[in-house]
Amino acid sequence: MRVHLGTIRRPFGLSGDGRLLIALRVCAAAALLAAPPAFAQLTGPLVLKEQGSFFVGGVTKTVSQPSNGPAPAQTGDITVNQMYVQYQIPMAGARHVPVVFVHGCCLSSKTWETTPDGRMGWSEYFLRKGRSVYLVDQVSRARSGFDPSDFSAVRAGTLASARMPAILDATHQLAWTVFRFGPKFGEAFPDEQFPLEAVDELYKQMIPDLNSTLPQNANPTWTQMAALGVKLHGAILVGHSESGFFPEQAALIDPTGIRGLVTIETGCPPLTQAQLAKLAKIPTLVMFGDHLADVTKPLNWMGAFESCNRFVAQLEQAGGDAEMMHLPDLGIKGNSHMLMQDKNSNQIADLLIAWIDHHVETRRGAE
Amino acid sequence: MRVHLGTIRRPFGLSGDGRLLIALRVCAAAALLAAPPAFAQLTGPLVLKEQGSFFVGGVTKTVSQPSNGPAPAQTGDITVNQMYVQYQIPMAGARHVPVVFVHGCCLSSKTWETTPDGRMGWSEYFLRKGRSVYLVDQVSRARSGFDPSDFSAVRAGTLASARMPAILDATHQLAWTVFRFGPKFGEAFPDEQFPLEAVDELYKQMIPDLNSTLPQNANPTWTQMAALGVKLHGAILVGHSESGFFPEQAALIDPTGIRGLVTIETGCPPLTQAQLAKLAKIPTLVMFGDHLADVTKPLNWMGAFESCNRFVAQLEQAGGDAEMMHLPDLGIKGNSHMLMQDKNSNQIADLLIAWIDHHVETRRGAE
Numbered sequence: 001m002r003v004h005l006g007t008i009r010r011p012f013g014l015s016g017d018g019r020l021l022i023a024l025r026v027c028a029a030a031a032l033l034a035a036p037p038a039f040a041q042l043t044g045p046l047v048l049k050e051q052g053s054f055f056v057g058g059v060t061k062t063v064s065q066p067s068n069g070p071a072p073a074q075t076g077d078i079t080v081n082q083m084y085v086q087y088q089i090p091m092a093g094a095r096h097v098p099v100v101f102v103h104g105c106c107l108s109s110k111t112w113e114t115t116p117d118g119r120m121g122w123s124e125y126f127l128r129k130g131r132s133v134y135l136v137d138q139v140s141r142a143r144s145g146f147d148p149s150d151f152s153a154v155r156a157g158t159l160a161s162a163r164m165p166a167i168l169d170a171t172h173q174l175a176w177t178v179f180r181f182g183p184k185f186g187e188a189f190p191d192e193q194f195p196l197e198a199v200d201e202l203y204k205q206m207i208p209d210l211n212s213t214l215p216q217n218a219n220p221t222w223t224q225m226a227a228l229g230v231k232l233h234g235a236i237l238v239g240h241s242e243s244g245f246f247p248e249q250a251a252l253i254d255p256t257g258i259r260g261l262v263t264i265e266t267g268c269p270p271l272t273q274a275q276l277a278k279l280a281k282i283p284t285l286v287m288f289g290d291h292l293a294d295v296t297k298p299l300n301w302m303g304a305f306e307s308c309n310r311f312v313a314q315l316e317q318a319g320g321d322a323e324m325m326h327l328p329d330l331g332i333k334g335n336s337h338m339l340m341q342d343k344n345s346n347q348i349a350d351l352l353i354a355w356i357d358h359h360v361e362t363r364r365g366a367e
Numbered sequence: 368m369r370v371h372l373g374t375i376r377r378p379f380g381l382s383g384d385g386r387l388l389i390a391l392r393v394c395a396a397a398a399l400l401a402a403p404p405a406f407a408q409l410t411g412p413l414v415l416k417e418q419g420s421f422f423v424g425g426v427t428k429t430v431s432q433p434s435n436g437p438a439p440a441q442t443g444d445i446t447v448n449q450m451y452v453q454y455q456i457p458m459a460g461a462r463h464v465p466v467v468f469v470h471g472c473c474l475s476s477k478t479w480e481t482t483p484d485g486r487m488g489w490s491e492y493f494l495r496k497g498r499s500v501y502l503v504d505q506v507s508r509a510r511s512g513f514d515p516s517d518f519s520a521v522r523a524g525t526l527a528s529a530r531m532p533a534i535l536d537a538t539h540q541l542a543w544t545v546f547r548f549g550p551k552f553g554e555a556f557p558d559e560q561f562p563l564e565a566v567d568e569l570y571k572q573m574i575p576d577l578n579s580t581l582p583q584n585a586n587p588t589w590t591q592m593a594a595l596g597v598k599l600h601g602a603i604l605v606g607h608s609e610s611g612f613f614p615e616q617a618a619l620i621d622p623t624g625i626r627g628l629v630t631i632e633t634g635c636p637p638l639t640q641a642q643l644a645k646l647a648k649i650p651t652l653v654m655f656g657d658h659l660a661d662v663t664k665p666l667n668w669m670g671a672f673e674s675c676n677r678f679v680a681q682l683e684q685a686g687g688d689a690e691m692m693h694l695p696d697l698g699i700k701g702n703s704h705m706l707m708q709d710k711n712s713n714q715i716a717d718l719l720i721a722w723i724d725h726h727v728e729t730r731r732g733a734e
Contacts, residue, residue, distance in 0.1 A: 146572025
């Protein structure tokens with residue numbers, strides 16, 4: 001329904017049936033003013049059907065803790081491995097497959113919210129495009145908490161300090177090069193898309209990474225992501241960087257609830273034929289930004305890119321619907337590792353949404 | 368504007384001016400259907416003017432880190448002491464003073480979201496009552512991150528393990544009694560208001576508390592809360608449990624942006640006359656639930672209650688507008704320490720909103 005707002009200014013000077021017609025036009029205009037078509041707009045009111053948060057998974061672990069500030073010495077139970085999920089459902093959410101976003105190393109779900117320079121993040125952008133959005137804090141990070149047992153044991157003297165899990169905290173200097181803002185700290189690529197005037201706001205998002213407290217080959221986040229897909233009766237899983245291959249890891253555990261795999265900016269490990277056959281049943285998109293050859297250490301981006309090109313080719317050979325979206329090949333230049341926060345983040349989101357519409361949604365080009 | 372939905376079903380069989388009247392009634396009903404008055408309703412669409420997240424504060428710290436997984440040995444800068452804030456503004460938000468919620472020990476902002484038994488939390492309830500809501504993750508917790516330096520130093524062998532900050536992690540057993548669910552673990556008070564059938568979901572919210580990494584008498588969260596008040600051009604600060612007195616601590620640092628202090632379920636430390644005079648300029652509410660005398664260890668709730676009764680009396684003596692709201696005195700029984708998640712959480716929220724309207728808002732009883 002489209003009504004020119006000018007309609008409302010027309011005089012009521014008509015008689016007979018014309019009066020009803022005018023009144024109904026006023027009515028339509030008033031309804032438009034009262035409830036703008038938010039899902040077609042990036043500004044104006046945001047209308048939600050529902051929002052909230054919950055946990056997926058979590059197991060009970062018995063621990064002994066020494067006296068600690070206000071808390072006495074205690075032997076008791078804590079819950080570990082739970083995964084925090086925050087969600088919003090737009091009014092028309094049921095028309096699209098929900099999208100689950102998982103952040104990378106040394107970051108939290110803040111990744112997908114307001115960008116460092118204060119623009120709308122992907123979480124709200126996808127919402128305004130009619131998608132239900134689920135933001136995950138990885139197990140052992142942010143609101144999901146972590147298992148402190150080994151740290152407490154070192155402090156209590158029952159575990160050697162060298163055996164304490166390593167905390168991974170990226171410095172500003174490391175982030176600058178690894179995230180491909182420029183060739184060296186403080187120097188930007190000429191066409192850099194990351195909003196470097198606000199890079200200090202990105203640094204505030206960078207928080208200690210405690211994934212070393214988790215089993216290396218059985219990260220509980222993978223299991224909980226698979227369970228979240230089942231709970232949602234189908235979801236598209238999107239991973240980035242450290243979590244870039246988590247969607248695939250989740251699908252290898254249980255593909256039941258997974259309708260699409262989106263792998264952004266990571267390395268793709270070699271898989272067996274049986275694993276490839278399992279993943280080939282799910283549409284897969286791999287996405288990379290620019291300047292991959294311009295940063296070689298401490299992270300070899302071309303190596304990561306090539307490993308994923310191999311993965312995409314193997315999926316296709318196994319009969320899968322897989323695509324490598326290397327942004328420069330589409331004429332989109334200068335994107336960093338943090339492409340969901342880059343100045344052209346909406347453009348990249350549109351590419352992802354178009355891929356979802358054409359490869360995952362049942363109706364092509366659904367809006 | 369109130370329109371019975373039945374209006375829409377009336378026939379269009381009238382002539383002359385009556386027709387316009389009916390059409391306008393249809394119009395009103397249609398507008399109601401298109402955009403229900405969400406702020407008067409607890410169900411139906413949630414209409415937001417704006418939402419997002421940002422950080423307050425944060426300082427740069429130079430650290431030396433050994434090689435750590437994919438990260439090489441590095442000397443560089445990290446950001447610490449930043450405070451993560453997630454906010455939502457309702458369509459009519461500017462008509463009310465924003466409310467800032469800060470969580471307690473071993474918890475995150477999840478405290479204020481969907482309750483353990485799946486009901487609407489205070490964050491959305493206040494929003495639907497027309498309030499702008501700001502959820503804070505305390506500095507050193509959840510999405511605010513923490514300073515890992517001392518942990519890394521212990522692991523590297525440059526700091527004695529006994530000097531490593533203690534991580535406070537509450538067990539299920541400790542929470543049961545301290546949160547006053549019942550006299551001992553697994554046994555509930557007969558009139559207990561906490562939704563104990565969903566207590567496992569509360570346990571998942573309980574995450575390690577790293578406040579011991581912060582200066583004890585200069586918690587950066589206090590400073591950032593004061594700064595947040597200034598940024599918002601006036602806010603009501605609500606603290607709970609560990610953060611119960613943080614609103615007052617923030618006001619002692621800078622009261623400029625603080626329009627109201629709400630202290631829920633904590634101990635109130637003794638203050639100087641100068642400090643009391645400073646706080647007495649700001650309306651203050653202290654709130655406690657039930658069964659205070661029924662739990663004496665490890666936390667003496669009656670002692671905490673009495674310390675806050677003293678604080679309220681001192682504020683009144685200093686000319687302040689201060690109130691102790693002890694729920695059982697209002698005939699509201701059985702509330703736990705987690706009263707924002709109790710089965711009657713909406714009722715408690717209404718009491719808080721009524722206090723805000725009458726003591727903080729310029730127009731009494733504003734809606």
